[in-house]
Amino acid sequence: MKLAIFNGSPRGNNSNTKILLSHFQKGLERAGGSVTSIDYLIQEKHLEEQVKHFKEAETIFLAFPLYVDSMPGMVKQFIETIGNFDGSGKKILFLVQSGFPEAVHSMEVKNYLLLLSKRWKMECLCVIVKPGVEGIKIMPEMMTRKLFKKMEFMGNEFGMKRKLDEKDLAKLSGPYKFSKFRLGVFGLMQKTGISNFYWDKNLKKNNAFEKRFDAPYAN
Numbered sequence: 001m002k003l004a005i006f007n008g009s010p011r012g013n014n015s016n017t018k019i020l021l022s023h024f025q026k027g028l029e030r031a032g033g034s035v036t037s038i039d040y041l042i043q044e045k046h047l048e049e050q051v052k053h054f055k056e057a058e059t060i061f062l063a064f065p066l067y068v069d070s071m072p073g074m075v076k077q078f079i080e081t082i083g084n085f086d087g088s089g090k091k092i093l094f095l096v097q098s099g100f101p102e103a104v105h106s107m108e109v110k111n112y113l114l115l116l117s118k119r120w121k122m123e124c125l126c127v128i129v130k131p132g133v134e135g136i137k138i139m140p141e142m143m144t145r146k147l148f149k150k151m152e153f154m155g156n157e158f159g160m161k162r163k164l165d166e167k168d169l170a171k172l173s174g175p176y177k178f179s180k181f182r183l184g185v186f187g188l189m190q191k192t193g194i195s196n197f198y199w200d201k202n203l204k205k206n207n208a209f210e211k212r213f214d215a216p217y218a219n
């Protein structure tokens with residue numbers, strides 16, 4: 001199993017996408033698979049080389065974060081540069097990871113990717129959806145251990161079976177939507193301000209905390 005990886009995060013080398021992919025790769029290599037190339041789509045000056053890697057690859061892994069309920073612009077640009085490609089005989093898998101904790105936000109993109117694989121005449125092996133990923137860089141190890149192990153497991157499974165089990169995918173992509181109980185807990189967290197901790201920290205870091213309720217176009 002030879003895999004060409006494309007990372008579609010605007011954060012490139014510093015991205016959550018990269019962290020998740022590295023665990024997947026670890027599992028894949030343990031199963032005897034290998035990665036032929038890792039391209040960061042943010043490096044637009046390498047677009048020609050990236051397209052070449054894509055067109056020559058036997059199996060492609062396109063991974064990106066959800067930005068504004070869709071894919072980052074550079075991912076769309078890359079897809080459009082590939083254009084009307086006949087990828088008959090090739091296989092593709094995707095990872096869509098997002099900040100919001102419910103998978104429902106990624107479903108439109110997932111449907112688009114399934115359609116795109118058909119247009120490219122490629123066999124879509126799976127679309128991995130993982131919500132709730134923002135913050136993994138600052139979380140203590142005990143909070144990310146399970147997720148990283150799951151990504152490694154996925155890579156290993158994929159290396160051995162060349163596909164991923166729907167049950168395993170479902171475990172990773174939950175919850176689709178919050179249950180009433182979790183919504184209640186979340187409501188309480190909002191009241192205490194805990195749910196805003198991460199965002200407030202970033203607002204303060206960027207001297208924007210005092211401006212968080214600004215509405216310059218309100219009138």
Ligand SMILES: Cc1cc2nc3c(=O)[nH]c(=O)nc-3n(C[C@H](O)[C@H](O)[C@H](O)COP(=O)(O)O)c2cc1C
Nearest residue numbers: 009015016017065066067068069098099100133134
């Ligand atoms: C500009 C921007 C827009 C975002 N839009 C969404 C969104 O619509 N839905 C969501 O669930 N997460 C959204 N996020 C959160 C990212 O998907 C999440 O933080 C992801 O893990 C970032 O991955 P990366 O580090 O690989 O870029 C957004 C983040 C940024 C910076």
